[in-house]
Amino acid sequence: MLGLSHELKYSGPIFDAHTHIIDTDVLQILVKIGTKYGVERSLLICHSLGAKEFAEKMYPGRFVLAKYIPSTLRFTENVDAIVREVKTLREEGYALAKMQSAPMMRGRVKVRPDVLKMDSVELDPFFEALADEDIPFLLHLSDPDTYYEKRYNDQNYFSSKKADLQELEGVVARHPEVKLQLAHFAAQPETGRLNELGKWFDRYKNFNVDMGSARWMVRELGKAASKSRSFLTKYAGRILFATDCVAYTPEIDYYEGRYKSLRLLLESDAKSVPLPFTDADTVDSGGTFINGLALSDSVCRKIYWENAERLYGH
Numbered sequence: 001m002l003g004l005s006h007e008l009k010y011s012g013p014i015f016d017a018h019t020h021i022i023d024t025d026v027l028q029i030l031v032k033i034g035t036k037y038g039v040e041r042s043l044l045i046c047h048s049l050g051a052k053e054f055a056e057k058m059y060p061g062r063f064v065l066a067k068y069i070p071s072t073l074r075f076t077e078n079v080d081a082i083v084r085e086v087k088t089l090r091e092e093g094y095a096l097a098k099m100q101s102a103p104m105m106r107g108r109v110k111v112r113p114d115v116l117k118m119d120s121v122e123l124d125p126f127f128e129a130l131a132d133e134d135i136p137f138l139l140h141l142s143d144p145d146t147y148y149e150k151r152y153n154d155q156n157y158f159s160s161k162k163a164d165l166q167e168l169e170g171v172v173a174r175h176p177e178v179k180l181q182l183a184h185f186a187a188q189p190e191t192g193r194l195n196e197l198g199k200w201f202d203r204y205k206n207f208n209v210d211m212g213s214a215r216w217m218v219r220e221l222g223k224a225a226s227k228s229r230s231f232l233t234k235y236a237g238r239i240l241f242a243t244d245c246v247a248y249t250p251e252i253d254y255y256e257g258r259y260k261s262l263r264l265l266l267e268s269d270a271k272s273v274p275l276p277f278t279d280a281d282t283v284d285s286g287g288t289f290i291n292g293l294a295l296s297d298s299v300c301r302k303i304y305w306e307n308a309e310r311l312y313g314h
């Protein structure tokens with residue numbers, strides 16, 4: 001198809017379930033490169049109402065629009081402030097809410113790790129508002145193991161990945177009525193974490209995961225390709241293709257590298273192909289390589305398209 005690498009065999013439509021718009025001037029580049037790689041629809045996280053209106057006008061019907069709710073609002077104002085963001089979401093024309101509540105956000109506003117955790121009772125009004133309005137919630141809460149090793153050492157703001165995953169599981173367990181999309185494979189694409197993520201899938205039915213962050217997914221899922229292949233095949237109905245591409249730069253290679261490497265990961269049997277862009281987490285330790293999972297066509301179809309259409313199509 002499309003003169004892409006002969007290793008890309010899937011020829012159906014693709015839904016990219018995690019993209020961002022920051023700069024309206026470069027949205028057309030995200031769309032153009034996505035289209036080249038088969039993307040027909042995307043979930044677009046809008047960082048302003050103006051950006052949302054622009055995207056809707058330029059590409060009617062292409063995007064499922066997510067409202068970015070700053071997680072830091074609950075610290076700098078109060079929980080009511082994020083509840084209000086939910087209450088106005090539908091009338092502003094959004095379909096879902098997105099929150100980035102990764103550990104770095106606590107560092108940014110200098111808040112201790114035990115204050116207003118997402119699974120605390122203080123946050124219940126927020127989740128009740130999502131449930132009342134039947135608004136799906138896309139949540140990024142934890143990060144790669146590499147970040148905890150290298151970046152999250154200041155104990156004033158950061159605890160541990162174990163504690164952050166407990167917080168994330170707490171959200172899933174305490175709010176069965178909220179439809180959740182957990183970003184970045186629920187922060188558990190690392191080989192040693194797949195068994196636990198499988199238990200979550202078996203125990204809780206209210207969440208799906210996305211594959212946002214090509215370098216993180218490629219780096220970790222490719223480390224034990226046959227184990228990952230079995231895992232993605234088993235839970236194919238709960239996994240969404242996603243790049244986490246951010247429309248912020250005119251640099252074509254930025255978008256191209258992410259679409260290409262994720263598609264090679266899923267469809268191909270590539271072995272030790274260098275990631276076509278720099279992975280800051282492995283740049284000093286030999287780099288990141290793509291090892292393809294060679295998923296079947298029917299598994300690809302679910303992950304690339306059917307799951308997202310079922311959740312967000314109309």
Ligand SMILES: [Zn+2]
Nearest residue numbers: 018020212244
């Ligand atoms: Zn993102």
